[in-house]
Amino acid sequence: MPFESNYDFKASEAKWRAFWEKEELYKFNPQGSGEVFSVDTPPPYVSAAHLHVGHAMSYTQAEFVVRYARMSGKRIFYPMGFDDNGLPTERFVEKKYNINKNKITKKEFVELCIKETEEGGKTYRALFDALGISVDWSLLYTTIGAHAQKIAQRSFIDLFQKGLVKRKEEPTAWCPFCQTALAQADLDDKNQETFLNYINFEWEDGMPALIATTRPELIPACVALYVNGNDPRYKKYVGTKARMPLFDYEVPVKADDKVSIEFGTGLMMVCTWGDSEDVERWKDDKLETRAVFTKDGRLNELAGVYKGLKIKEAREKIVADLDAQARVVKREPLKNVCNVHERCGVPSEFIQTPQWFITITDKKEEWARRGEELAWFPQFMKTKYDDWVRGLKWDWCISRQRYFGVPFPVWYCRACGAVVLPEDAQLPVDPASDVLEGLKCACGSTDLKGEQDVMDTWMTSSLTPLINAHWKDGADTNLMDAIYPMSLRIQAFEIIRTWLFYTVVKSHYHTNSLPWKTVMISGWGLDTKGKKMSKSEGNFVEAEKVIEQYSADALRYWSAGANLGQNLRYSEEEVQVGKRTLTKLWNASKLCYEHLKAYAPSACAYETLMPVDRWVLYRLQETVKAYHGGFAEYEYARAKDALEKFFWHDLCDNYLEIVKQRLYADNPYNAEEQNAARWTLYTVWNGVIKLYAPFMPFVTEEIYQGYFAAHEGVKSVHVARLPEGQAEWANIAAAEDFERAIAVINAVRKYKTDLKVSIKKELAQLVVESPVLLDAHYQTIAGVMHIKEIFSGKGTVEAGGGIKVSFIE
RNA sequence: GGGCAGUUAGCUCAGUUGGUUAGAGCAUCUCGUUUACACCGAGAAGGCCAUAGGUUCGAAUCCUAUACUGCCCACCA
Numbered sequence: 001m002p003f004e005s006n007y008d009f010k011a012s013e014a015k016w017r018a019f020w021e022k023e024e025l026y027k028f029n030p031q032g033s034g035e036v037f038s039v040d041t042p043p044p045y046v047s048a049a050h051l052h053v054g055h056a057m058s059y060t061q062a063e064f065v066v067r068y069a070r071m072s073g074k075r076i077f078y079p080m081g082f083d084d085n086g087l088p089t090e091r092f093v094e095k096k097y098n099i100n101k102n103k104i105t106k107k108e109f110v111e112l113c114i115k116e117t118e119e120g121g122k123t124y125r126a127l128f129d130a131l132g133i134s135v136d137w138s139l140l141y142t143t144i145g146a147h148a149q150k151i152a153q154r155s156f157i158d159l160f161q162k163g164l165v166k167r168k169e170e171p172t173a174w175c176p177f178c179q180t181a182l183a184q185a186d187l188d189d190k191n192q193e194t195f196l197n198y199i200n201f202e203w204e205d206g207m208p209a210l211i212a213t214t215r216p217e218l219i220p221a222c223v224a225l226y227v228n229g230n231d232p233r234y235k236k237y238v239g240t241k242a243r244m245p246l247f248d249y250e251v252p253v254k255a256d257d258k259v260s261i262e263f264g265t266g267l268m269m270v271c272t273w274g275d276s277e278d279v280e281r282w283k284d285d286k287l288e289t290r291a292v293f294t295k296d297g298r299l300n301e302l303a304g305v306y307k308g309l310k311i312k313e314a315r316e317k318i319v320a321d322l323d324a325q326a327r328v329v330k331r332e333p334l335k336n337v338c339n340v341h342e343r344c345g346v347p348s349e350f351i352q353t354p355q356w357f358i359t360i361t362d363k364k365e366e367w368a369r370r371g372e373e374l375a376w377f378p379q380f381m382k383t384k385y386d387d388w389v390r391g392l393k394w395d396w397c398i399s400r401q402r403y404f405g406v407p408f409p410v411w412y413c414r415a416c417g418a419v420v421l422p423e424d425a426q427l428p429v430d431p432a433s434d435v436l437e438g439l440k441c442a443c444g445s446t447d448l449k450g451e452q453d454v455m456d457t458w459m460t461s462s463l464t465p466l467i468n469a470h471w472k473d474g475a476d477t478n479l480m481d482a483i484y485p486m487s488l489r490i491q492a493f494e495i496i497r498t499w500l501f502y503t504v505v506k507s508h509y510h511t512n513s514l515p516w517k518t519v520m521i522s523g524w525g526l527d528t529k530g531k532k533m534s535k536s537e538g539n540f541v542e543a544e545k546v547i548e549q550y551s552a553d554a555l556r557y558w559s560a561g562a563n564l565g566q567n568l569r570y571s572e573e574e575v576q577v578g579k580r581t582l583t584k585l586w587n588a589s590k591l592c593y594e595h596l597k598a599y600a601p602s603a604c605a606y607e608t609l610m611p612v613d614r615w616v617l618y619r620l621q622e623t624v625k626a627y628h629g630g631f632a633e634y635e636y637a638r639a640k641d642a643l644e645k646f647f648w649h650d651l652c653d654n655y656l657e658i659v660k661q662r663l664y665a666d667n668p669y670n671a672e673e674q675n676a677a678r679w680t681l682y683t684v685w686n687g688v689i690k691l692y693a694p695f696m697p698f699v700t701e702e703i704y705q706g707y708f709a710a711h712e713g714v715k716s717v718h719v720a721r722l723p724e725g726q727a728e729w730a731n732i733a734a735a736e737d738f739e740r741a742i743a744v745i746n747a748v749r750k751y752k753t754d755l756k757v758s759i760k761k762e763l764a765q766l767v768v769e770s771p772v773l774l775d776a777h778y779q780t781i782a783g784v785m786h787i788k789e790i791f792s793g794k795g796t797v798e799a800g801g802g803i804k805v806s807f808i809e
Numbered sequence: 810g811g812g813c814a815g816u817u818a819g820c821u822c823a824g825u826u827g828g829u830u831a832g833a834g835c836a837u838c839u840c841g842u843u844u845a846c847a848c849c850g851a852g853a854a855g856g857c858c859a860u861a862g863g864u865u866c867g868a869a870u871c872c873u874a875u876a877c878u879g880c881c882c883a884c885c886a
Contacts, residue, residue, distance in 0.1 A: 258884095262885095381814095384882085561822065584845090591845035593845090749850085
């Protein structure tokens with residue numbers, strides 16, 4: 001028998017997880033009828049291996065929306081991916097195994113990465129399942145898997161054929177620690193404290209030329225001095241030469257209005273790429289090239305005796321040597337910003353190497369227009385996208401000098417240098433090891449060298465909609481018409497500039513469309529003090545443990561506690577409230593079941609309902625309206641609030657208490673009135689369970705299966721339809737009429753509470769004075785409040801709504 | 810330096826287009842075993858809605874500054 005014991009969430013959650021999997025409840029049906037709702041959900045880095053409650057929050061918030069769509073009758077395409085290729089995994093493996101890249105082969109290293117990736121995937125799947133995330137696991141993709149590799153390589157070839165990806169040798173952001181080229185989006189700003197060094201160079205006439213620099217180690221890379229053309233101090237030197245200290249060579253003195261007269265000494269050292277400004281001047285003014293940094297962050301032979309020193313060491317040594325020559329006039333502490341690689345925190349440098357770039361900087365207006373076309377929830381998140389697009393400086397560098405990634409499908413002809421591409425049918429390929437039969441250059445040569453680099457991890461993850469849709473995969477698997485552009489992209493805000501932006505770029509180039517119609521951006525779940533959770537800070541609350549202790553439904557309840565896009569602090573108290581909600585749902589269901597187990601639902605005319613029934617239906621109608629209104633704007637929290645008020649207050653505290661008298665045996669009501677009670681109870685109970693289902697999928701399933709599934713002939717609450725309400729329920733006059741009866745009931749409750757007596761203690765007489773006659777409700781009021789006799793007359797105690805009552809014991 | 814959020818009861822958060830005495834839950838206090846539930850019910854207390862101006866008959870809500878908190882963006886060598 002259902003509803004006999006207490007609700008055992010552990011047993012229940014395990015049972016329904018298995019049931020959903022066995023029934024393939026969340027499996028996408030490509031043939032069915034009805035609108036498709038396709039969701040592009042973030043493939044987590046498997047290297048993270050643990051979900052904290054913040055991760056759980058953002059995945060869950062998105063999942064409310066998916067479950068809502070499913071229960072609105074849409075055909076859900078909800079895949080999951082694992083983003084396993086690329087630097088995050090490499091860094092994870094390097095740290096875990098304390099790897100020295102010189103002592104391990106590329107093959108061994110990649111094998112370790114794949115092993116860790118598989119482990120991580122298992123952990124993640126277990127956690128998502130535990131949370132009740134309703135993805136279709138048959139749609140799982142991994143960014144290092146053959147399918148994603150194929151799509152990524154196909155994307156590259158398509159861009160190459162359209163002339164949108166080019167190999168260029170130019171100064172590119174470089175991480176000396178990870179030893180790879182980087183894209184603009186891979187860089188973070190870091191505030192640092194450094195010194196502004198005032199150092200005397202020499203004018204042609206032998207007079208001291210005082211420059212100010214934060215990077216004296218770049219003196220051997222200096223290729224010009226710049227002044228503002230309007231600076232009276234230096235006007236006469238423009239066009240002359242100046243002499244370097246220590247390195248003893250001359251550089252030209254040039255004028256540029258962008259040089260600040262106020263900063264430092266107004267005399268600026270321009271080097272072979274200390275920063276992007278140097279790069280600009282180098283390009284614009286065709287300056288000499290004196291690249292002094294090596295790929296591993298040291299100085300080369302141009303630095304003479306400083307050769308081989310690390311950048312920071314060289315900086316100190318050069319200042320010391322200059323000081324010994326009395327050339328350092330002063331050192332001022334200075335706070336400035338430098339770019340660091342977001343994966344390792346090491347300052348990036350500019351190094352000139354051949355790299356592949358996707359053209360993006362010349363299309364800022366198109367990116368902005370795509371941003372306009374996209375529906376943003378919440379709207380203010382769009383600003384972050386616009387900021388990023390406006391600030392684009394460089395084309396997207398997609399080649400990485402790393403190991404664990406998708407290879408470029410590229411060979412180079414040793415005879416003529418041309419790029420040679422494989423046929424689409426041959427993809428995926430690995431030119432670093434594969435030899436393709438029959439592949440030859442247009443010049444006829446078969447002497448080809450495979451590209452060794454791998455692609456940026458975003459090069460693959462920016463294709464998730466196309467990976468999901470099996471773009472250009474042939475008629476059998478192609479889902480482009482069915483799911484693309486996708487209905488919804490879900491993600492958190494910190495990857496707008498990367499994942500979101502790059503995906504827009506790719507879809508624009510490949511399909512001349514948006515990748516999705518709508519984007520929903522979640523905030524972060526923070527610790528109780530409002531700080532970001534991290535292992536090193538020790539404020540990491542593991543989702544797994546919370547689920548273990550309080551249930552997945554309870555954790556999900558907390559996630560629904562803040563509006564979309566807002567950060568939410570973790571609160572164990574809120575999780576406990578969620579847990580209590582489960583219990584309350586269970587207990588209320590127990591009562592409903594007791595009175596409805598023998599009930600065969602059939603039609604019941606609205607006219608036959610009693611006032612309290614009409615009142616609760618009106619409240620249900622209002623709740624359903626608010627609920628759908630909330631979800632329409634992705635404001636699941638608003639939907640949850642409305643539902644919670646209805647369930648706890650209207651249904652449990654009032655309706656159930658009042659309707660009981662008509663349900664127990666030996667009651668004074670007639671058959672029609674009793675039937676009205678059962679029909680109404682069935683309707684509101686059913687509605688509440690369904691409305692809660694997107695938030696608390698486990699307990700609602702347990703209840704639904706215990707009673708409704710058989711009646712409705714539906715195999716799970718999660719594929720049932722949400723209540724829409726009925727026009728005749730929106731009877732505000734009926735609702736207001738019964739509100740007056742509730743006011744009287746509340747007055748009696750308060751009276752008994754104040755007297756410190758039980759509700760059950762019988763009251764002899766109640767006198768009701770109301771502007772509207774309430775005698776139709778007297779029986780109901782007397783029944784629920786245990787009053788012997790009620791009559792109309794003069795009241796003394798305000799009950800609200802112009803009603804007064806008097807009590808006679 | 811520019812921008813986006815947030816700042817409402819001790820705590821976590823609502824407050825939809827400005828409209829009667831500002832809401833909920835938790836925590837606190839007082840009561841109450843009502844045949845679903847004490848993981849409950851009734852009630853009480855608790856807020857100059859960050860600060861200062863302004864618009865309005867009327868502002869938590871609109872405008873302008875300011876202060877914190879978080880984040881995004883920015884080449885000042």
